Amino acid sequence: MTDFTSTRKAFHLPEGIIYLDGNSLGPMPVAAAEKVAAMMRDEWAQMLITGWNKAGWYQQPRRVGDRLARLIGARQGEVVMGDTLTIKVFQAISAALRLNPGRRVILSDSGNFPSDLYTAEGLAQATGATLRVVTPDEVEAAIDDSLAVLMLTEVDYRTGRRHDMAALTARAHAAGALTVWDLAHSAGAVDVDLHAADADFAVGCTYKYLNGGPGAPAFIWTHPRHAKAAAPILQGWMGHDAPFAFEPAYRPAGGIERMRVGTPPVIALAALEAALDVWDGVEMADLRAASIALSQRFIAGVEASCPGLILNSPRDPAQRGSQVGFRHPQAYAVMQALIAQGVIGDFRAPDVLRFGFAPLYNSAEDVDQAVQILARILQTGSWDRPHFHEKAAVT
Template sequence: MTTLQDCQALDAQDALRPLRERFALPQGVIYLDGNSLGAQPRAAAARVAEVVQQEWGQGLITSWNKAGWITLPERLGDQFAPWIGAGAGEVVFTDTTSINLYKVLTAAARIAREDAPARTKLISERSNFPTDLYIAQSVCQEYGLELVLLEPEEIAGALQDDVAISMLTHVNYRTGAMHDMAAVTAAAHARGILCVWDLCHSAGAVPVDLKGADADFAVGCSYKYLNGGPGAPAFVWAHPRLINRFWQPLSGWFGHAEPFKFVPDYHPAQGIQRYLCGTQPMVSMSVLQCGLDIYTEAERFGGMAALRAKSLALTDLFIRLVEERCQGHGLGLATPREHAARGSQVCLTREEGLGVEGKDSGAYAIVQALIARGVIGDFRKGDGTGRHKDILRFGFTPLYVGFEDVWHAVEHLRQVLESGEWQQPGFNTLNAVT
């Protein structure tokens, strides 16, 4: 049996431990929801005061050049590119994940229409994050494609000659299951299918090698593992072989070859800059840099190899402790045990009918009871079919979560279950945001 002392020993040996001090975490909170909204870097407070009071307040319009606002989307892209296996000049931070997905799906649809007009399908996962499916639905409607939703085990067989585009999220938001990006991409390319990857739950959380996997397009958000702040601008990447083939349709002035020439005709910039559109929110974008800077610092602590090793150790420990200490309460594991198939979160299921008065699974109330104790995870509702069950979701950001945190989180879960306190009235108002 694993003990508290074992966990404390793991923290004592943790080479990444100093990075936890880069974050301002509330007293008394064990934060296992960094896969929804990352924690606040301490540097953000000073940085945001500087950008508001000095750069904006004192520098005013001159800060577009003097403070480097104008190039920040590209500079942040270059800074973060190595963490996803991209090169300099291939990534920009801009707009939102949904909007960036619209850009790359449209580009992919235009390329497919030109290269392979007979292909009629865009495939994705039924339990993909909904906004991805909504955007795909819109693009399919515009380009005459059929959106085909699959279960994970159906994907390999569906990569056929009638498919134009595969749009998958690398790590599933509900289960934490991770696709083999290189293998899926290779199988898709063997059939002439373009691959679009959503990295919302993998950027900064797991090793990503877009060029190694030979992916075609990728998008992702910065407010989860990257700790960029609520709604911080998202990122977009396109493989250099495709980047200049088509305009994306959101052809705003920041994507123009010469945005400050103010000419009436659109001429897209060469390279990823053409995926920019309008003026970006510089206060939010400046704060985002504080999150990325911690990744840059993490290079000195072993980079992604060290983060991944710790992430797997944290999630392994959580699974082990739940299984050792929370038996007999109807919990199950939705996340793969196999390391190669796991992101940086663990999702538990609970049997239907074990909820209050025998209704539902009780998973939502258990999460609320944990939050009341300061253990912040979140809940994702099932679809009622039994295939996609109610989920208790716990994210483990190796930059700031420690092994003792895992111990206490499971101990709180054990107490919540054994005491029955989750059945108290009040633990039942939905307030979840991915």
């Protein structure tokens, strides 16, 4: 049984703050500062360029990927770290398109994160493919034998709605299509099992529920059946079979190594390693059960004390990730007032108050206090002050 009291102590949580925004950026693990400092002090400063061999920097993307693998239902040697999530989305879609010649349709949904849609749109324009976007509820019916790639974010960033990965993958395969799953709001939040779902490609970031820090590197997973054939359009030095032979032509490495692109972000990966230390004693089934308990408690509390808010997430927790959204016509100002009172969630346009629940550091007491503060802000109208309506660059 996972001890969430112990994991909470592993994070730096500022005094007086209730943090319900781990679905945007996880808090800093206490050990991260020393981990990064040690890397800079003992490795970079002392070893200089020899750190690529002596400290294992070159192997770090695979080593960290192996540690992350169990959290997403992957196996050792199947996950590699590096670059940004957008780059990994680009790699996965382009590789899937090449594996499915003769078909040029990419299917996604309107609940997908805009960056994923932008990437797919650009790829479609560059390759002669077509991007088809439907509502989340229309995805299953839209899968037909014209489809090359089904590209979805498993958990909707705005509503928390969770797609049935296994069912949609099976339907896509039956139609002759491949699947690309974005786990940005799944990894570290829900019980992902890529092998059980028989997915083809998966990508994700590590700065949300995995707590790797702002700008932490993304990951990519390829099903072993595609590992020797996947050929993404973006071909980088680190994905070459022999990078230090400096051959003029590209020759892809074997397995997941071919999905590497640029020089790995060694300092950022050090911080992520500190975050993954916290996960070593966590069972995903325990995490999921605790997450559901927290989100259900929050929904019940808000609906009992904040009648002006409208639930913007599936009521059934089985159809929801680890986040909950409520709608309010002045959601931005309400959220700023809430943050000013020490409860940090976030706003998503046009009218959504969004809250993420992470049992590693969130408790039932956090939920109850957050509900009480939110109810007081709405009842008193204290949100309706000019400075709460002034939008910052990052919302």
